[in-house]
Amino acid sequence: MANERVPPGSQTSLREANRARIVTAVQQRGSITQVELAALTGLSAATISNIVKELTHAGVLSTTPTSRSGRRAQLVTLARNLGVIAGVHFGERSMRVALGDVTQRVLAEQRLPLPPEHRADSGLDRAALLVEEMVDSLGATLGEVLAIGVGVPAPVDVRTGRVSGVGILRGWDDVDVPDVLGRRLGVPVQVDNDANLGALAETRLGAARGRRHVAYVRSSYGVGLGLVLDGRVLHGRAGAAGELGHVVVDEGGEPCRCGNSGCLEGVVGSTAVVRRLGDRHHLALRDLVVRAREGDAACTAVVADVGHRLGTAMAVVCTLVDPEVVVVGGELAQAGEIFLGPLRRAVVERAVETTAGPVEVVASALGDQAEVRGALALAVDAAQVAAPATAGAR
Numbered sequence: 001m002a003n004e005r006v007p008p009g010s011q012t013s014l015r016e017a018n019r020a021r022i023v024t025a026v027q028q029r030g031s032i033t034q035v036e037l038a039a040l041t042g043l044s045a046a047t048i049s050n051i052v053k054e055l056t057h058a059g060v061l062s063t064t065p066t067s068r069s070g071r072r073a074q075l076v077t078l079a080r081n082l083g084v085i086a087g088v089h090f091g092e093r094s095m096r097v098a099l100g101d102v103t104q105r106v107l108a109e110q111r112l113p114l115p116p117e118h119r120a121d122s123g124l125d126r127a128a129l130l131v132e133e134m135v136d137s138l139g140a141t142l143g144e145v146l147a148i149g150v151g152v153p154a155p156v157d158v159r160t161g162r163v164s165g166v167g168i169l170r171g172w173d174d175v176d177v178p179d180v181l182g183r184r185l186g187v188p189v190q191v192d193n194d195a196n197l198g199a200l201a202e203t204r205l206g207a208a209r210g211r212r213h214v215a216y217v218r219s220s221y222g223v224g225l226g227l228v229l230d231g232r233v234l235h236g237r238a239g240a241a242g243e244l245g246h247v248v249v250d251e252g253g254e255p256c257r258c259g260n261s262g263c264l265e266g267v268v269g270s271t272a273v274v275r276r277l278g279d280r281h282h283l284a285l286r287d288l289v290v291r292a293r294e295g296d297a298a299c300t301a302v303v304a305d306v307g308h309r310l311g312t313a314m315a316v317v318c319t320l321v322d323p324e325v326v327v328v329g330g331e332l333a334q335a336g337e338i339f340l341g342p343l344r345r346a347v348v349e350r351a352v353e354t355t356a357g358p359v360e361v362v363a364s365a366l367g368d369q370a371e372v373r374g375a376l377a378l379a380v381d382a383a384q385v386a387a388p389a390t391a392g393a394r
Contacts, residue, residue, distance in 0.1 A: 015051075018043060022051055026061065026076055027380050028204050030104040033066065033073040052076055078102040083146040084135065085383060086187075087375030088127045089194055090114070090152045092221035095123065096372045097130045099138065102146070102383065104205070104376050108134050109369075119171030120163075120180070128184040145187045149378030150177055151194035151371045153222060155240040161191050164238040168246070168258050190382040194218070195242060196233050197374025198364070199226030202327045204377055206365035215323040216364075217244065218371075219310055219339075220330035221270040221285065227321060244313060245269065264313055268306045273332075276302050289335045300338055307332070307339040311346025311361075318351035318359045329364035336363070 021041045026032055032040070038048045052074070055061040059079050066075040084107070089096045093116065098109040110130060114123065127150075135142055154169035156162070161178035163169060178189040192200075199208075199216035208214040214228040223245030227234040234241045245265035246258040253262025254272075266272055270285045277283060277298060283291070292299040314326055326347060332339050344361040351359060364370050 018047060019051055019055065022048065023055070023060065023078070026078055027102065028377070030205065031075055031077045033068055033075055035068075035073060037076060083383070084138070084140055084144050085146050085376055085379035086131050086135075086148040087372045087377075087379055088131070088148060088150045088181075089197070089372040089375055090118075090123055090127075090150070091194070091371070092116070092153055095127060095130075096369075097127065097134060098369075098372045098376055099131075099134050100376045100379075102380055104373070104380060106373075106376070107138060109372070110134060117170050120175040120177075121171075124177065124180050124184070128181060131185060142185055142187060145185070146383035147188045147190065147379040148181065148185070149197070149375035149380075149382065150181065150189060150191040151197040151375045151378075152177070152191065153194050153224060155238065155243060156191050156193050157239045158190075158192055158235055161189070165240060165243070166259070168243075170257070188382055190378050192233070192235075192374075192378060193224070193226065193239060193242070194371045194374075195224030195226035196235070197226070197372075197378060198224070198329055198366075198370040199228050199327070199374070200233055200377050201366055201370045201374035202329070202364060203228045203231075205373060206370065207327045207362045208325050211324045213321070213323045214325055214327060215314065215317055215321065216327045216329065216370075217310065217314060217317075218330040219268065219306070219328065219332040223265050223268060223310070224330075225317065227317075227323070229321060229323075244317065247313065249313070264310075268310050273302060273306055276305075285331050286334075289331060292335050292338050303332065303335045303338050304342045307335075307342035308346050311343035312350055314343065314361075315347045315350035318347055322354070323359060325360040325362060327362055327364055329367070329370050331368075333363050334367075 025040050034048050038045050056063055062077050062079045063074045066073050085100050087098045094111055094113050096111045099107045154163050155165035157164040161176055163172045163175050166173055177191040182189040195218050198218055202208045202216050203214050212231045216226040218224040225242040225244035227242050246263045248260055248262050249264045250262035254266045255261045256263040256266050274283050288299050292303040347361055348358045366373055
């Protein structure tokens with residue numbers, strides 16, 4: 001049945017298309033009520049109810065009673081027996097790996113420190129070993145892993161899976177991540193820039209849920225920007241869209257790893273930020289944030305100034321792409337309003353005014369998990385849990 005060709009435009013093909021729309025919506029949201037499904041897909045409540053019942057019986061979906069706004073509802077998720085997915089986020093100084101089910105429920109998570117300028121060969125080898133160990137700890141096998149999503153802090157050509165930025169992540173230039181990791185584990189691998197994955201996660205699961213035009217900026221050791229426009233992540237020609245950290249803002253500034261001089265990252269990146277503290281330049285970024293929150297005047301002033309400078313850059317982004325919301329993640333966002341306040345004011349004051357009002361600026365809802373949750377979402381998409389094929393095979 002699953003292999004039969006269906007004439008385009010037939011009732012059967014329409015029903016299969018509706019099944020696929022429903023499963024895709026559940027995949028992306030993790031869990032969603034039938035009423036929300038109807039609103040999201042545009043299908044009638046009766047159609048939603050019938051298809052959900054059919055796919056629940058087929059073992060594709062699962063339903064549980066819940067309550068929303070004081071009313072009873074049916075919460076729909078993907079069946080939990082469909083396999084395991086993995087997400088890997090390579091940060092500048094650490095690697096985070098998460099395992100989940102196809103509802104994007106996190107089953108296990110680990111974080112490992114990485115040396116500065118870690119190379120692809122050793123990093124991917126560590127990732128493969130960690131995925132194997134974590135899968136084994138769940139009592140599962142690699143054969144049950146449907147797909148792996150990977151985020152790296154550099155431009156990625158998503159058509160090929162190769163790191164496309166030159167010099168931005170040393171030791172990773174032109175590395176074919178899906179080939180290296182996929183051959184090692186025997187699992188399909190998808191890769192994207194980590195800020196893009198942060199934007200994807202916040203749009204599907206976090207502070208920008210339900211929005212179609214989103215800018216996600218990550219301020220940590222470097223600066224990353226992910227853009228979701230009309231519900232789709234913007235990649236550009238070779239994956240370099242959103243490289244805000246490597247926009248030149250100071251013609252006489254310090255040389256940058258990208259090959260230019262005076263890039264934004266050299267002004268608001270961690271090295272430049274802690275250097276402003278003078279004899280306390282040895283502080284780690286997280287220590288700077290903690291001391292700012294505790295009221296240290298010098299640390300507070302530095303964090304606020306970085307917020308203002310990043311906000312000035314984000315005002316340009318807002319003028320260019322007109323997002324509904326700017327979501328701010330990364331370690332500096334943990335300073336709260338000390339950082340977000342100046343950033344928000346700069347966006348309001350410098351971005352072009354429209355009748356829609358100022359662009360909303362909010363903190364990440366997923367915090368330091370945003371990028372790895374985005375990697376899990378990428379893996380879910382790659383797994384392509386197809387309702388028609390699954391239902392037809394039963």
